[in-house]
Amino acid sequence: MQSENEIFALVDVNNCYVSCERVFNPALNDRPTIVLSNNDGCAVARSQEAKDLGIKMGVPVFQIKELIKQHNIQVLSSNFSLYGEMSKRFMELLGDYVAPGDTRSIPLMNAFLILPASSKTLLVMAKQFVDVRGVT
16 A cells, blocks of 8 residues: 555666667667567667657568668667666666665566655656766
């Protein structure tokens, strides 16, 4: 049961696999990028730039070959060990803001948090995530 002193939050990693790849390869920033399924058959993650070009989730890569060539879209194979490690780090970072056991996660995608209803806590948390993204 929720008390008046806490709120629930959903924290989502935008374009998760692409975001993980960009941490270690900044040359991918601001470039249309897709990550393919484990058999390199379908797009399973798309940067915002790729989404803006009309690339749909799950589209077979053979159907967008011309689009890839035309827009110089970066095409990457999945790196699940990287995504697992980044997910672990992300959950550890979130754990700094909640009591033990108050994080529920769907690995690599998002987390549900129970936070104190303190504006200071939320502002500090928001600033840290903005800093992680490199946004000023």
